[in-house]
Amino acid sequence: xxxxxxxxxxxxxxxxxxxxEEMGVTxxxxxxxxxxxxxxxxxxxxxxxxxxxxxxxxxxxxxxxSLVSVVPRNMRDRDDLSPGDGILINDPYKGAVHLPDVMLxxxxxxxxxxxxxxxxxxxxxxxxGPTPGxxxxxSTDLYGEGVILSGVKAVEDWxxxxxxxxxxxxxxxxxxxxxxxxxxxxxxxxxxxxxxRELYEEYGSDALTEYLDELIDYTERLVRSNIAxxxxxxxxxxxxxxxxxxxxxxxxxxxxxxxxxxEMVLDFTGTAEQNEGPLNCTPAMAFAxxxxxxxxxxxxxxxxxxxxxxxxxxxxxxxxxxxxxQDRPVAAGWEIAIRSGDLxxxxxxxxxxxxxxAATKGIICNIAYGGRDPRDNEEYVYYETVGGGYGxxxxxxxxxxxxxxxxxxxxxxxxxxxxxxxxxxxxYEYIQDSEGPGRQRGGLGIRRDMxxxxxxxxxxxxxxxxxxxxxxLFGGQAARPAEYVINPDDDPNVVSSKSTSRxxxxxxxxxxxxxxxxxxxxxxxxxxxxxxxxxxxxxxVEKAREEYGVAVDLTERSVDEDxxxxxxxxxxx
Numbered sequence: 001x002x003x004x005x006x007x008x009x010x011x012x013x014x015x016x017x018x019x020x021e022e023m024g025v026t027x028x029x030x031x032x033x034x035x036x037x038x039x040x041x042x043x044x045x046x047x048x049x050x051x052x053x054x055x056x057x058x059x060x061x062x063x064x065x066s067l068v069s070v071v072p073r074n075m076r077d078r079d080d081l082s083p084g085d086g087i088l089i090n091d092p093y094k095g096a097v098h099l100p101d102v103m104l105x106x107x108x109x110x111x112x113x114x115x116x117x118x119x120x121x122x123x124x125x126x127x128x129g130p131t132p133g134x135x136x137x138x139s140t141d142l143y144g145e146g147v148i149l150s151g152v153k154a155v156e157d158w159x160x161x162x163x164x165x166x167x168x169x170x171x172x173x174x175x176x177x178x179x180x181x182x183x184x185x186x187x188x189x190x191x192x193x194x195x196x197r198e199l200y201e202e203y204g205s206d207a208l209t210e211y212l213d214e215l216i217d218y219t220e221r222l223v224r225s226n227i228a229x230x231x232x233x234x235x236x237x238x239x240x241x242x243x244x245x246x247x248x249x250x251x252x253x254x255x256x257x258x259x260x261x262x263e264m265v266l267d268f269t270g271t272a273e274q275n276e277g278p279l280n281c282t283p284a285m286a287f288a289x290x291x292x293x294x295x296x297x298x299x300x301x302x303x304x305x306x307x308x309x310x311x312x313x314x315x316x317x318x319x320x321x322x323x324x325x326q327d328r329p330v331a332a333g334w335e336i337a338i339r340s341g342d343l344x345x346x347x348x349x350x351x352x353x354x355x356x357x358a359a360t361k362g363i364i365c366n367i368a369y370g371g372r373d374p375r376d377n378e379e380y381v382y383y384e385t386v387g388g389g390y391g392x393x394x395x396x397x398x399x400x401x402x403x404x405x406x407x408x409x410x411x412x413x414x415x416x417x418x419x420x421x422x423x424x425x426x427x428y429e430y431i432q433d434s435e436g437p438g439r440q441r442g443g444l445g446i447r448r449d450m451x452x453x454x455x456x457x458x459x460x461x462x463x464x465x466x467x468x469x470x471x472x473l474f475g476g477q478a479a480r481p482a483e484y485v486i487n488p489d490d491d492p493n494v495v496s497s498k499s500t501s502r503x504x505x506x507x508x509x510x511x512x513x514x515x516x517x518x519x520x521x522x523x524x525x526x527x528x529x530x531x532x533x534x535x536x537x538x539x540x541v542e543k544a545r546e547e548y549g550v551a552v553d554l555t556e557r558s559v560d561e562d563x564x565x566x567x568x569x570x571x572x573x
Contacts, residue, residue, distance in 0.1 A: 003214070004210065004211055004214045008211075009211065009214055009215060009218065012203075012211045012215065013215055013303055015199055016046060016054055016055035016199075016215075017055055018195075019046060019055065019192055019195040019196055019199070020044045020045060020046055020055045020056060020057040020192070021057060022191055022192075022195060023044035023057065023118065023120065023188040023189070023191050023192045023195075024042065024043065024044045024057040024059055024120075024188070026184070026187050026188045026191045027042050027044065027120060027122065027184050027185060027187070027188035028040060028042065028184075030180075030183070030184040030187050030188075031122070031180065031181050031184040032176075032177045032178075032179075032180030032181055032184070033124070033125050033177050033178075033180070033181050034125075034382070034384075034412060034416055034417075034420060035123055035124075035125050035383055035384065036122055036123070036181055036184065038410060038412060038413070038416055039384065039385075039409045039410050039411075039412055040059050040408070040409055040410050041122070041123035041385075041409050042059065042120060042121060042122040042123065043056065043057045043059050043067070043120065043121055044056075044057040044118070044119070044120040044188055044192065045057065045067045045068075045071070045118075045119050045120070046116060046117070046118060046119075046192060046196060047071050047072070047116055047117040047119065048115075048116050048117075048209075048212055049113075049114050049115050049116055051071060051072040051075060051076055051117065052212070052216060052305070052306045053067070053068050053071070053072075053304075053305050053306045053309075054116075054212055054215070054216070054305050054306070055304065055305065056304035056305070058304070058408075059408060066095070066096055066097045066101060066103065066121055066284045066285075066288065067103065067119050067120075067121055068284075068287075068306075068309065069095035069096075069283070069284040069287070070089055070094065070095040070096050070103055070105070070119075070284070071103075071105055071117055071119050073094065073095040074087070074089060074094055074095065074105070074151045075087070075105060075107070075117060080153070081107045081114065082109075082156070082157075083107075083109040083157075084106075084155065084156060084157040084158040084159075085106065085107060085153055085155055085156055086104050086105065086106045086153070086154055086155025086156075086158075086160075086186060086189065087104070087105045087106075087151055087152065087153055087154070087155075088102060088103070088104055088149045088151075088152050088154045088155075088168075089102075089103050089105070089149050089150060089151045089152075090102045090103065090127070090147075090148065090149045091148055091149060091150040091151070092142065092282045092284075092330045092333075093142075093282075093326055093327065094150055094151060095282075095284055096282070096284065097282055097284050097285050097288075097330070097333065097334070098145070098282075098285075098330050098331050098333055098334065099127045099128075099129075099134060099142075099145050099146040099147065099148065099331070100123050100124050100125075100126075100127045100133075100134040100135070100146070100383075101121050101122070101123050101124075102121070102122060102124050102127070102149065102182075102185075103119060103120065103121045104119065104120055104122075104154075104155070104182075104185040104186065104189055105117055105118075105119045105189075106118045106119070106155065106186075106189040106190075106192075106193065108192070108193050108196055108197065110197055110200055110201075115196070115197070115200050115205075116196055116200075118188075118189040118192030118193055118196065119189070120185055120188050120189060122181060122184070122185050123383075124172075124178060124181055125174075125177070125178075125181075125368075125381050125382065125383040126146075126172045126173045126174065126178065126370075126381045126383075127145075127146035127147055127172060128146035128147045128171040128172050128173075129144060129145050129146035130144065131368065131370070131458060131460050131500050132173055132368055132369065132370020132371075132381040132458055132460070133366075133367075133368020133369070133370060133381055133382075133383045133460055134146050134331070134368070134383070135278075135331050135332075135366045135368055135383070135460055135462040136278065136329075136331055136460075136462075136500075137245045137277075137278065137331075137332075137460060137461070137462055137496075137498040137499055137500050138245050138246060138277060138278075138498075138500075139245075139277065139278045139329040139331060140246065140276055140277065140329060141327050141328065141329055142327045142328065142329055142330065143327070144329065145278070145329055145330070145331050146171075146172075147168060147171045147172065149168070152164065154168075155186060158186070158190055160182065160183070160186065165179065165182060168182075169182075173370060173379050173380075173381045174378070174379055174380055174381050215303065215305065215307070216305050216306050216307035217307060218303075218307065219302065219303045219305050219306075219307030219308050220307035220308070220310045220311065221307075222302060222303075223298065223302060223307065223308050223310075223311055224262035224263075224311050225262070226298040226299065226302075227259065227261075227262050227263065227264055227298065227311055228261060228262040230259045230264075230348075230351070230352070231259065231351045232259050232260055232261065233258075233259055233351065234256060234257070234258045234259075235256070235257045235258075235259075235347040235348055235350075235351065236254065236255070236256045236257075236347055237254075237255055237343040237344075237346035237347035238252060238253065238254050238255075238270075238343075239252075239253050239339055239342065239343060239346075239362075239468060239471075240252055240253065240467070240468045241253055241272075241279060241335065241336065241339065241464055241468075242464045242465070242466055242467050242468075242496075242497045242498070243277075243279075243496075243498065244275035244276060244277035244278065244279035244280075244321075244332075244498070245275075245277035245278050245279060245332065245462075245496075245498035246275070246276045246277035247275075247276070247277070248496075250467060250468070251272040251275070251279065251321065252270070252271060252272045253268075253271055253272070253321075253336060253339055253340065253343065254268060254269070254270035254271050254343075255267070255268055255271075255290070255340055255343040255344065255347060256268075256269065256270070256347070257344065257347050257348065262311055263311045263312070263313070264294070264311060264312050264313075265312075265313045265314075265315065266290045266294075266312065266313070266314045266315065266344075267314075267315040268286060268314075268315060268316050268317065268320065268322045268323075268340075269315060269317055271317070271320045271321060271322055272320065272321050273319060273320055273321065274319055274320060274321050274323075274324040274325065274328055275321055275324075275328075277329065277332075277498070278329040278330060278331035278332040278333075278462070278498070279321060279332040279333070279335065279336065279498070280321050280322075280324040280328050280329060280330045280332075280333055280336075281321060281322045281323075281324075281330065281333035281334075281336035281337055282322075282323070282324070282330055282333055283314065283316045283322065283323050285322075285330075285333045285334060285336065285337040286314065286316050286322045286323075286336070286337055286340060287314050288337060288406055289334075289336070289337030289338055289339075289340040289341050289405070289406060290314065290340050290341065290343075290344055291309070291312070292341060292405050292406035293341040293344040293345060293405050293406075294312070294344060295308075297344070297345070297348060297352060297355055297356070299355070321336060322336060322340075331462060332366070332462050332464075332498065334364045334366075335363060335364055335366075335462070335463065335464045337406075338360075338362060338363065338364055338404060338405055338406070338407060339362050339363075339464070341360075341404070341405035341406065342359045342360055342362050342391075342404075342405075342470075345357050345358075345359075345391070346359070346471070346473075349473050349474075353394060353474065354393075354394045354395075355393075356393070356473070357390070357391035357392065357393045357398070357473075357516075357519070358391035358392050358393070358398070358436060358438070358442060358470070358471065358472045358473045358476050358516060358517030358518060358519050359391050359436075359442075359470035359471045359472070359478075359479070359516065359517040360388070360389065360390050360391045360398075360404035360405065360470065360516050360517075361387070361388025361389050361390070361404050361445065361465065361470060361482075361513055361514045361515070361516060362404065362464070362465050362470055362514065363388065363463050363464045363465045363482060363513065363514065364385050364407060364462075364463065365385050365386045365387075365388065365463045365482070365511065365513055366383070366385060366460075366461070366462040366463060367383070367384050367385065367386060367459075367460070367461060367462075367463075367511055368381065368382065368383045368384075368458075368459075368460040368462075369381070369382045369383075369421065369423075369450075369452070369457050369458065369459060369460070369509070370382070370457065370458045370460075371422075371452065371455050371456060371457035371458065372455060373421070373422050373455070374422055374453075374454040374455045375422060380420075380421055380422075382417075382420070382421050384412050385403070385407065385409055386446055386448055386511050386513050387401045387402045387403050387411070387446050387513065388401065388402070388404070388443070388445045388446055388482075388513035388514050388515065388516070389401070389402075389434060389435060389436075389442050389443030389444050389445050389470070389479055389513075389514060389515030389516030390402050390404060390442070390443040390516045391436075391442055391443075391470070391473075391516040391517050391519070392436065392438050392440035392441055392442045392443075392472075392473075392476060392516060392517065392518050392519035392520075393440060393519055394440070394519060394520075395440065396440060397440050397441050397442070397443065398435070398436075398440070398441065398442040398443030398515075398516035398517075398518075399443045399516075400430050400443040400444040400538070401430055401443065401444060401445070401446045402443065414428060417450075422452065422453055422454060422455060423450045423451060423452045423453065423457075424450070424451045424453060425448070425449070425450055426449040426450065426451050426508060427447055427448070427449035427510075428446075428447070428448050428449075429446070429447050430444040430445070430446060430447075430538065431444055431445045431446065431447050431480065431512060431513075431515070432444075432537055432538060432539065432540055433480065433539060433540050433543045434479060434480035434514070434515035435479055435480075435515040435516065435518065435538065435539070436469075436470060436471075436472045436476055436477050436478050436479035436515055436516060436517035436518035437472075437476070437477045437518045437522035437525075437543070437547040437548060438472055438473075438475070438476030438477060438517070438518020438519045438520050438521070438522050438525065439475075439476070439518075439519060439520025439521055439522065439524040439525050440476070440518065440519040440520060440525070441518050441522075441525065441533070441539075442470065442472070442476070442479045442515050442516030442517045442518050442519075443515060443516040444515050444538055445479070445480060445482070445512060445513040445514050445515045446511075446512075446513045447510065447511070447512045447513075448510070448511045448512075449488065449508050449509070449510045449511075450508065450509050450510075451506060451507070451508045452503050452505065452506070452507060452509070453505065453506055454505055455505055456502060456503060456504055456505060457502075457503045457507075458500055458501070458502060458503070459486070459495075459500070459501045459502075459503050459509045460499070460500045460501075461484045461495065461496070461497060461498065461499050461500075461511070462497075462498055463482060463484070463497045463498070464482070464497050464498075465481050465482040465497070465514050466481050466482050466483060466484070466496075466497045467481065468481070469481045469514070469517075470514050470515065470516055470517045471517050472517035472518040472519065473517065473518075473519050473520075474519060474520050474521075475520050475521040475522075475524075476517055476518030476519040476520055476521075476522070477517070477518050477522060477547070478517055478518075479514055479515030479516055479517050479518070480514060480515050481514050482497065482512060482513055482514045483510075483512040484496075484497065484499070484509075484510070484511055484512070485509075485510040485512065486501055486503065486507060486508070486509060486510070487507055487508050487510075488508065488510040489508070522547050522548045522549070523548065523549045523568050525548055525550075527548075527550045527559045527561070527564055528559065530544050530548045530550040530552065530559075531544075531550070531552055531557070531558070531559050534552045534554060535554075535557055541554055545567065549564065549567040549568040550564050550567070551563035551564045551567060
């Protein structure tokens with residue numbers, strides 16, 4: 001067998017990457033919903049004929065776990081596939097994650113033989129169930145969360161079965177928009193089919209297999225080499241989740257990382273038992289939540305294929321909230337998954353102090369609204385996730401108002417919202433003093449207030465982090481937690497992180513996300529940096545004095561050096 005040169009292998013790798021990127025552009029530009037076309041809550045992937053994962057779109061890393069799990073598990077034993085077929089699946093107990101993330105898998109044929117698979121996952125704004133947005137907060141089983149698709153053949157000859165599509169969309173809100181998104185998913189896979197067939201014809205069957213074998217093996221060697229650079233040892237971190245939507249009892253999340261040579265085990269043993277409510281996480285979610293952060297800690301432009309995952313083992317005890325038994329609700333599972341990403345950095349902080357970060361906002365922050373638009377009397381559903389503070393690190397402040405870890409969705413512009421939905425955005429701003437103080441401060445959380453005019457609407461929150469603050473590292477302090485409020489400026493009503501409320505006309509729903517934790521002693525932060533934060537209204541004069549020991553004269557836009565010296569000398573740090 002001839003060896004593939006590094007130069008040719010790199011060209012081949014990027015040829016695969018180009019295909020999934022074009023699939024992603026097709027999906028995004030042809031989708032109807034804001035959640036996909038603007039927020040980019042989707043991803044695309046390719047698999048070879050042997051169901052090996054060979055390329056992944058980088059837009060939404062959270063879907064890594066789902067596609068890698070779903071495609072091999074559900075396509076391996078199927079013998080009913082023909083050119084142009086498409087399989088829809090969102091069943092968490094067949095390897096998927098939660099019901100709104102619907103996957104479309106299409107076999108790719110050449111001369112009557114399967115040569116690969118194109119797949120994508122897209123978050124549908126509604127999937128049925130009792131609350132608009134597909135994120136019920138008090139479901140006690142999977143059946144209460146929406147339409148379950150367990151691998152149904154919905155596409156033949158690159159066209160949807162219209163009766164099947166009608167059946168699905170009759171069970172969801174705003175069906176026209178949903179149909180548009182399903183067709184966009186099909187268009188993305190059709191693009192993948194065309195481009196992968198061109199690549200197959202360019203290389204030929206034998207050479208393509210040789211290149212794929214080499215690429216996957218090269219990726220494995222590269223990842224193993226990076227793991228081997230880590231100190232051997234066992235590292236553990238803990239955190240607590242808010243209640244599960246049924247109970248307010250806080251729930252323990254535990255992650256132990258064992259590094260042994262060029263292998264790593266991620267073990268959730270010790271995590272709380274499965275919940276009655278929707279705060280349960282599938283193994284695919286837990287896998288995605290941890291692996292996205294592990295990727296960043298290992299560094300480099302690592303290829304995304306089967307070879308990456310070979311050195312890792314993930315342990316999710318059956319019956320725990322990271323591996324619930326059949327048909328438990330899982331709508332809030334991503335909240336556990338994103339928090340597990342924080343636990344990766346917390347566990348590895350002492351051995352990787354320069355690479356790790358303090359706690360991020362640590363929430364997906366699922367928010368959904370639904371009602372009947374008074375402008376046309378049509379039902380609408382809107383879903384989004386709101387950014388927050390990123391954790392500080394050794395040499396950089398945390399970023400303000402961003403998504404965290406694998407959550408790479410984009411901002412929903414005010415103009416888009418106010419055009420699509422009968423609301424006004426009354427406030428959209430960073431939250432002053434929401435950062436975790438530190439030598440490097442954490443990022444700021446976001447406040448987003450929306451007023452719904454001339455109609456009643458539902459306001460659903462499926463989130464977390466109202467009780468346990470995002471923690472700091474190495475003397476850095478915790479950040480402000482989340483808060484969800486109805487009419488915050490007039491008789492405020494603070495609601496649970498897992499709740500559905502009814503809004504009367506002109507009520508205001510306020511989403512206030514956490515900041516990021518600080519890194520290092522706040523008294524070691526340069527006074528000039530604190531002054532800049534005060535001038536930019538990120539930190540108040542009072543907090544600068546109390547938490548950073550810096551006396552700021554805002555009128556003069558200067559630091560009182562004598563008073564600052566006195567403040568910092570008074571406190572034994």
